[in-house]
Amino acid sequence: MPDDRSNETRPSPDALLDRAEREARGRLRIFLGAAPGVGKTYEMLMSGRARLADGVDVVIGVVETHGRKETQVLVDGYEVIPRRRVDYKGRMLEEMDLDAILARRPALVLVDELAHTNAPGSRHPKRYLDVQEILTHGIDVYTTLNIQHVESLNDVVAQITRVRVRETVPDSIIDQADDIEIIDLTPDDLIKRLEEGKVYIPSTARRAIENYFSPGNLTALRELALRRTAQRVDEQLLIHMQAHAIPGPWAAGERVLVCVDARPGGAARVRYARRLADRLRAPWTALHVDTPRSAGMSEEDKDRLATLLRLAEQLGAEVTTIPGQNVAQDIVRHATANNFTHIVIGRPTRSRWRELIEGSLTYDLIRNAGDISVHVISGNERNAEATSRTVKAADEQWQFEIWPYLKATAYVVGSLAFALLLHQFLDVRNLAIIFLIGVLTSAVTGGLWPALYACLISAIAFNYFFLEPRYTLTIQDPESIVALAVFLVVAVIASNLTVRVQRQAVAARARARATEDIYLFSKKLAGAGTLDDVLWATAF
Structure with a gap:
């Protein structure tokens, strides 16, 4: 039997495959904040300027300044990809020009507001899908996101703030991020920014402080952002350990x-x-x-x-x-x-x-x-x-399930009768193989304990009827003692393996039935066109 510990020293194939796929894609960095106004766009633009200073080809795909002067100052000096204009019901909407970015093919593109919903008629309904396409072309992306837009936290955020956010991003996008930079600001500092008019106009800011931006809400949202970031860091640590075959656990985070x-x-x-x-x-x-x-x-x-x-x-x-x-x-x-x-x-x-x-x-x-x-x-x-x-x-x-033991006794008696018939034609040691037939049959029909019982009475019968002196339980020849011991060992091992294989076969059939049921159910769901069809597939 191979040593299972050898597998622990080998890199995980899934982790290596994930690593290879990431190397073929662009890198994604998410600037994550607890709420609007913490400075995500500002930090993204500052990080982009640092990359520009290093000689990296950086462009702006889309940045929303929201009229903030300090943000607009940072935009100056960047190459900005002109936005695409979309006519929607007589209104001209501006959206990020995905085709222009792919044609320009920069090394890094800055994309603000990852959870944004694109105008009808766009190639993708959501901006995060635009970002995914950019990444598949090997272009790095910096983007911003508020914790309220994470799909798995939507209900939690609604419970905290009493506001249901409609624009969400699936958690798989965060799981694909190579880096998550948490933009942390204390509730008091954020409220101060609101009061100074750096986030919303004064009249809107007052209503925001009284409702969504209350200190309690901001504290809870801040904790959500920190915990979600810590979860992603923990996942990255696990991927690193698996890709490099590092034995765990590393107590960098509790699990x-x-x-x-x-x-x-x-x-x-x-x-x-x-x-x-x-x-x-x-x-x-x-x-x-x-x-x-x-x-x-x-x-x-x-x-x-x-x-x-x-x-x-x-x-x-x-x-x-x-x-x-x-x-x-x-x-x-x-x-x-x-x-x-x-x-x-x-x-x-x-x-x-x-x-x-x-x-x-x-x-x-x-x-x-x-x-x-x-x-x-x-x-x-x-x-x-x-x-x-x-x-x-x-x-x-x-203790009291006697029937398997009675059957095991019958199998051994049958093996004994067959061995007595062949005793004149075969060597004594070869007769032991006949008794193994009874032991294996007991293992298949009765399980491990009846098989072990069959081993014991087979050894006694083999000794009593065939080993000298016959018709006694005494053994004179040392070689016969060795032969009897070998028979017992082989019988025990063979019965154990037989029972194990039988259990594996039963388990394999059960898994096959479960897989077939899941396949048939998914096939029904795939063909369901209405809610009634889904309910019918679920019920039957």
């Missing part, structure tokens, strides 16, 4: 990973992870490892798992499901590769003797987590009681 499975008490873990992420001001992810055993879950367990994943998503987590074999190793590998600094898991619910036999996920995680902090959480009393009942029922089912 929380909560492990979700079908055991009762998972809701407490999810809520704890949310509280931990809030305290740390960190992003968090809910992770489920889909093992071959998952295919054998009961409907109740499947419903419980789906409910937990929905709860995590509702609380703001990114939900991730990965295939795996060894749950502890897969969790640690995922946490390390994605720079998580905290793992939240549940307290062990198995009995001590089952942990000794099957191992403990909790202890394996703690032992292998390295520099990652592991939080072991127990559910509330109600969940703990439910967990106790579930584990007890599982133990009872595991």
Whole structure:
């Protein structure tokens, strides 16, 4: 079996591909502000002047001065691409001339107000789409954006300011940015600029201070801008680590990973992870490892798992499901590769003797987590009681399910009868292969424990009927002892592998069915032309 740790020393192919795609595109720098008037356009023009001084070919695609003298002074000295005039219902509107910029092909273009909606009849309905086309031609772009225009924060901003912003930019644009420069101004300083008439005319400024630009609103918007910028910086750090095969975690920023499975008490873990992420001001992810055993879950367990994943998503987590074999190793590998600094898991619910036999996920995680902090959480009393009942029922089912063991006994008896028939024609050591047939059949039909039981009684039968002295459990020949030991080892390994392959096949069929269902559903949605069609596709 190859060493999984070797993969951790190799650069991530996805990160390398992302890096190659970025190198082929122009670089995007976003000057992000908490509110209008913080100085985004001013800082963009100042940065552009610095690039001009370095000999870079810089032009202005579009800059809105809003009548501010200090901004207009900075525009002087730039080459400005003339705007395109658009006739809309008898009104002449001016828009950025995308074709002129592409024909001019500068090294850097300054584009103000990224969230702007273009006039009808333009090539793209939104200015950020113009910017994306410019970037695909290898031209760098400096642009400005207010946090209120970020799509994922639209509801939050509306709740804070009681104003619904209609012009938004998808978060994917921010994720594509090579640099985000936060233009930070304290609420008091921004209000002072408003009172001095540097943002709006005095009459408008007074109304703005009383409503949108209240100190509380500005403080909340400022925090949103800082947190969204920190999130993008964290993503860039992760991409850098993956592209250069740097083992994590780097504790430059906190990230929380909560492990979700079908055991009762998972809701407490999810809520704890949310509280931990809030305290740390960190992003968090809910992770489920889909093992071959998952295919054998009961409907109740499947419903419980789906409910937990929905709860995590509702609380703001990114939900991730990965295939795996060894749950502890897969969790640690995922946490390390994605720079998580905290793992939240549940307290062990198995009995001590089952942990000794099957191992403990909790202890394996703690032992292998390295520099990652592991939080072991127990559910509330109600969940703990439910967990106790579930584990007890599982133990009872595991103990009293006799039928697989009876079938395993029958397979071994059949193998014994066949071996007795061939005893006169085959060497004793070759007869062991016949017993392996019974062991593997037990593994396929009954699972691991019946297969191990078949290994044991096969070894006893092989010794009793075929090893000298026959019809006793005594072994005289040392070579026979070695042969019997080898048989046991081979039988155990073969049965274990057979059960594992069987579980993988069941899991693969389940994933194939799920993929087919998703494909059919997406096909229905693609053909839906009305809301009724969408509802019909969802219902059936």
